[in-house]
Amino acid sequence: MCEYFDAMNNKLPLPIRFALDRPMAIIASMLTVTVLLGVMAAVPNFLPAGSSPLPVLRVDTDPENMLPHDEPVRVFHQQMKQTFQLHDLLVVGIVDETHPDGVFNPQSLRNIYDLAEFAKTLHWPSEQDSAARIGVIEVDLLAPSTLDNIEQDGLGTVRFEWLMSQPPDSAQQARQVRDKALNLPFLRQTVVSENGLALCLYLPLTSKDISYRVYSRLQEKIATFKGGERYLITGLPVAEDAFGVEMFIQMAICAPLAMLIIFLLMWFFFRKPVLIVAPMVIALASVMITMSLLVVSGHTVHIMSSMIPIFIMPIAVLDSIHILSRFFDRYPLAKDRRDAITAVMSDLHTPMLYTSLTTAAGFASLALIPIPPVQVFGLFVAMGVMSAWFLTITFIPAYIVRMHENSLQYMRQRLGADPVIRGRLMTRVLRWLGHGTYRWSKPVLLMTLVALGVAAIGIGRIQINDNPVRWFSETHPIRVADEVLNQRFGGTYMAYLALSAGAQKTVADAGLELTERILQQRNELAVRLPQVNRVFDALVEELSRVTQTGATHSALLKALEAFIAGGLDQEGSASDFEAWEAAELLVEQERGREQIFKQPQTLRYIDGLQRHLLRSGVVGKSNSITDIVKTVHRELHRGHADQFRVPDSAPAIAQTLMTYQNSHRPQDLWHFVTHDYRQAALWIQMKSGNNVDMSRVVAEVDRYWRDNPPPFSLQHRWFGLTYINMLWQERMVNGMLVAFLGSFLVVLLMMLVLLRSLLWALLGMVPLMVTIVFIYGVIGLVGKDYDMPVAVLSALSLGLAVDFAIHFLVAIRDRMGRGESWRDTIEAVFGAPARAITRNGLVISLGFLPLLIAPLVPYQTVGVLIASIMLASSVATLILLPALIRLLEPWLFRDKRQSSVMLDGATWSAGYLVVLALVALNLFHFWNMAWDTSAW
Helix, strand or coil: CHHHHCCCCCCHHHHHHHHHHHHHHHHHHHHHHHHHHHHHHHHHCCCCCCCCCCCCCCCCHHHHHHHCCCCCCHHHHHHHHHHCCCCCEEEEECCCCCCCCCCCCCCHHHHHHHHHHCCCCCCCEEECCCCCCCEHHHHCCCCCCEEEEEHHHHHHHCCEEEEECCCCCCCCHHHHHHHHHCCCCCCEECCCCCCCCCCCEEECCCCCHHHHHHHHHHHHHHHHCCCCCCCEEHHHHHHHHHHHHHHHHHHCCCCCCCCHHHHHHHHHHHHHHHHHHHHHHHHHHHHHHHHHHHHCCCEEECCCHHHHHHHHHHHHHHHHHHHHHHHHHHHHEEEEEEEHHHHHHHHHHHHHHHHHHHHHHHHHHHHHCCHHHEEEEEHHHHHHHHHHHHHHHHHHHHHHHCCCHHHHHHHHHHHHHHHHCCCHHHHHHHHHHHHHCCCCCCHHHHHHHHHHHHHHHHCCCCCCCCCHHHHHHCCCHHHHHHHHHHHHCCCEEEEEEEEEECCCHHHHHHHHHHHHHHHHHHHHHHHCCCCCHHHHHHHHHHHHHHHHHHCHHHHHHHHHHHHHHHHHHHHHHHHHHHHHHHHHHHHHHHHHHHHHHHHHHHHHHHHHHHHHHCCCCCCEEEEEEEHHHHHHHHHHCCCCCCCCCCCCCCHHHHHEEEECCCCCCCHHHHHECCCCCEEEEEEEEECCCCHHHHHHHHHHHHHHHCCCCCHHHHHEEEHHHHHHHHHHHHHHHHHHHHHHHHHHHHHHHHHHHHHHHHHHHHHHHHHHHHHHHHHHHHHHCCCCCEEEEHHHHHHHHHHHHHHHHHHHHHHHHHHHHCCCCHHHHHHHHCCCCHHHHHHHHHHHHHHCCHHHCCCEEEEEEHHHHHHHHHHHHHHHHHEEEEEEHCCHHHHHHHCCCCCCCCCHHHHHHHHHHHHHHHHHHHHHHHHHHHHHHHCC
């Protein structure tokens, strides 16, 4: 017997032999490395800024950073925000369902006035620049007390006055505020609801990462109000920022709960706390090592990377459960802890390496996705998985060898008495299951095919969609506010369409066209005004001279204006003066041609686009320069409804714009158009932030553009948070497909190397594929959207779901080497191997269930899907695989000389190279980030 164990010991890889021979060195090394990395990650956070050479912990909860900083759509988004002086908005809705006038009663309006005044004070010194201020941008705040009422004040005159300069004293005054607001198209369905009972405040923020701070302060102020109104705060910025804050709170709750559940399950299975401590230490050490490396390498903790601990903890104990299960079976026979653990490690070190590599491959495949936080998440979880594997094959043997003999003797005495520990009940059930799959293999396969057919229908119904507000549970205040306000208003989700003129003509082309127009108008005017010939000919000569200098088009017009001004200053007849005025008017019209957003054709085109979007059923409201022009034009004509239209000439449009600039908020105009009137922004309010709805709006605009060619070669391009969210989600889904295919090929290749047979390798992939089809079929059937967590798990499921099949097939192949048939093999593989698989399936499935208590939907989704994937793959391994093996037995058991694959030194070296490759990928990623200053 000793020679047998010595032979197995010699076959063990060097790290395992070293752990058995030098257990204290292994234990001390693991503790030293874990503590050292933890100190390196934690200490710099408590030192003065810039005093530590190591990076400090940086947290980023902005989904916009799912795209690289130099991504064209992000660059354009920032450029347009600066161009139009736009800011991310926090929306505060006020609803009163008890008062007949809604919130337009004196008490509610007094509270709203106080809230707006309080919001103006919400700003703080910037951490980056003490001289700068961050917070609410007071000048752009939209509230009844900060907005203008526009009214006619006689023909050709408009009066601007504050909509609510002071809180009203009577119900009549409150209703007047409502009526005035409803009369302004810009405010209807944006600030005031269509039924005139609810109201919204829009708080522009210097940056969206302070939205949760503003949100909290507003809640404190609202708590002091007395009245029947409800205050609802929502908007993408606060949803994203609040998710980040609650994300860390939930991880602080869920991670310890997961550890507790795993501990209780292992205690239930093994009933020896001193032995269970080892897997828990490995789980904790793996998390600490991985997260410490994440921080020390300078990476940011993002939404994705915050979930690293909850992924690593259950995965880290998988191999430990296999070892402990086999050790409990071996120890009573071997009666020596070293011999028992040697035999166990001899059987398991090969499948454990491959299951770890396949799991790591599933996570590492996320590096193929062009989304930085997802890449970091995938690479570091892969490193955590391989760290857990290495700690398991070294620390567990070392720990068992160093255990006190009395503890093991006590365990051996209880093994025969306790049916739970011995696994008698589980063994009887599993053996019955094994024989049942042999007897009823065809019905099992038939039922599987039927289930897959139903799942295929569900997969066809899957809809790719996401919405950051829906990351919260249905009862969360932000989610409730979103639903209530989007029912009453035009929408709280903002998307922006940038409109711009085509490329300007060259100076030569512009000069040539202008020359033609000058000569054409000269011929028209010469009949009644002969002096125009001399003036216009001189103008043509000046135009030719300036064109030859290569000046810009703007400089060309400026030179002609100066030339004409000189002519007007000269003494001459009235006819000469009239000729020079005609020239001045012509150049003025030419300048107006460049200001395309003062042209009636352009504004009417925008007006038509806005009406088209409203008919789409997705857009609830839109605002543009056209709405400003139409509103002012109506009031200039005594407020007649039929004058709510675009004027017929550019000068008339210019008059409305100049009139508007006499208001209290002239800067609002530049949120819709640039100073040169060559770029404009169309504000689009949507009642939903779903990707599918944003995609539909984009398609509607493209269709309108195609069916109605715009004037002046207009171009359009999207920006805004809603559009960016749609874009990175689409990129993630496409990237997940690439990652899935890449991971599938890697896993299949590993199975080929392990099993040395294409048929056996394909057989090992069956539980994986069945699990994926079944899980995603259920997703489609229940109507769950294919969102961020579902997309991520589609790639991860490969590495996780194949683990059980590897252990199961290796156990079968080991028995095949002894010349056994499938009927004879069933008894053995449905013993210790099947018990370990069952225990693992239960531990990891239940280990993820603490995520269900989180009020964050992505965490709930991850918990349900991972638990379902592991449970389904374990069931498929124990039911479907045996049934398939029974059907394919003539081909699978054709060569009785096949044996289990024992890794030689070269293959183990390849395994180590995979670990080194993961480290190199992270170092390469960190190196790129270190040179990208925008990422710090």
